[in-house]
Amino acid sequence: MRRDPFQAIADPTRRAILVLIAVQAMTPNAIAEHFDTTRQAVSKHLKILTECDLVKQQSQGREIYYQLEVDKMKEIDKWLEQFRKIWETRFQQLDQLLSTIKKQKK
Amino acid sequence: MRRDPFQAIADPTRRAILVLIAVQAMTPNAIAEHFDTTRQAVSKHLKILTECDLVKQQSQGREIYYQLEVDKMKEIDKWLEQFRKIWETRFQQLDQLLSTIKKQKK
DNA sequence: ATTTTGCGCAACCAAATAGTTGCACGTATA
DNA sequence: TATACGTGCAACTATTTGGTTGCGCAAAAT
Numbered sequence: 001m002r003r004d005p006f007q008a009i010a011d012p013t014r015r016a017i018l019v020l021i022a023v024q025a026m027t028p029n030a031i032a033e034h035f036d037t038t039r040q041a042v043s044k045h046l047k048i049l050t051e052c053d054l055v056k057q058q059s060q061g062r063e064i065y066y067q068l069e070v071d072k073m074k075e076i077d078k079w080l081e082q083f084r085k086i087w088e089t090r091f092q093q094l095d096q097l098l099s100t101i102k103k104q105k106k
Numbered sequence: 107m108r109r110d111p112f113q114a115i116a117d118p119t120r121r122a123i124l125v126l127i128a129v130q131a132m133t134p135n136a137i138a139e140h141f142d143t144t145r146q147a148v149s150k151h152l153k154i155l156t157e158c159d160l161v162k163q164q165s166q167g168r169e170i171y172y173q174l175e176v177d178k179m180k181e182i183d184k185w186l187e188q189f190r191k192i193w194e195t196r197f198q199q200l201d202q203l204l205s206t207i208k209k210q211k212k
Numbered sequence: 213a214t215t216t217t218g219c220g221c222a223a224c225c226a227a228a229t230a231g232t233t234g235c236a237c238g239t240a241t242a
Numbered sequence: 243t244a245t246a247c248g249t250g251c252a253a254c255t256a257t258t259t260g261g262t263t264g265c266g267c268a269a270a271a272t
Contacts, residue, residue, distance in 0.1 A: 004118075006115055006116050006118075006121065007116045009112055009116075010112050010113045010115075010116035011259090011260080012110075012112075013260085015112065015185070018189075019188065022188070022189060022192055027218075027219090028218080028219070028220095029217095029218065029219085037260095037261080038261080038262070038263095039218085039219080040219095040220090040221095040261080040262070040263080041260070041261055041262080043219075043220065043221090044259095044260075044261075045260085047220085047221095061218090061269060061270075062217075062218050062219070062268065062269040062270065063217095063218065063219085063269090064218080064219065064220090068189075068192070070189060070192050070193045070196065071193070073186065073189045073193070074193065076182075076186060077186055077190065079121070080179065080182060080183055080186065082125065082128070083124075083128060083174075083176060083179045084183065086128060086174070086176050087176045087177070087179070087180065090176065117229090117230080119230090133248075133249090134248080134249070134250095135247095135248065135249085143231080144231080144232075144233095145248085145249085146231080146232070146233080146249095146250090146251095147230070147231055147232080149249075149250065149251090150229095150230075150231075151230090153250085153251090154229095167239060167240075167248090168238065168239040168240065168247070168248050168249070169239090169248065169249080170248080170249065170250090
């Protein structure tokens, strides 16, 4: 089974769940109340998110709180890094171009 | 049809294609040579990437060069932004904790 | 002790997806 | 002009995915 953070954040509901529990840990039921879906559906999403370490569980009595595991998000950020370099370079080039035009005007 | 950059980068082959053409624009055939897959499969991935504006085409004779559209990557980066804030805050907190311990040692 | 609540899990279903094969079309080359 | 090449696209298949329903189990409430 393919299970990586990229595949995990492909689903809009899962992205929303991540944003939601980033603020504070929540139970599946509490999460489900925020969306137009059932607890079981949320539970499945949480399972996927847990399997790729984007969230972690924390039992408290019969309730299970899910909270964001921010470290795994860095993996996505790390992959983006290489592209960030590109757009920063291009921005610099644009910047240089603009300042060249500016100088020519003077 | 769901078509957003998050869903696009969920596939490892598509991520590899993006990295590949980030360096320089390439034709579908040239891209396919880099992977253990057929041209048609690559073509399908390119279609998806094109549909969500992560790449753009540039015809040259009968060849079609595909190049990275770096701007759309920023959309993913923008979403990550909110989590980056979290891990930076946590790092600061850890940093403060460490310096507190350091002071106590003195 | 019995009922309710919160939960995970397995079975099932419809829709989406990755990949293959075959074809059509325009561009080069002979 | 005839042939080869580079490509997109449609049809088909196997697999995956998101969602639902219906369990069973353990903790809390009655």
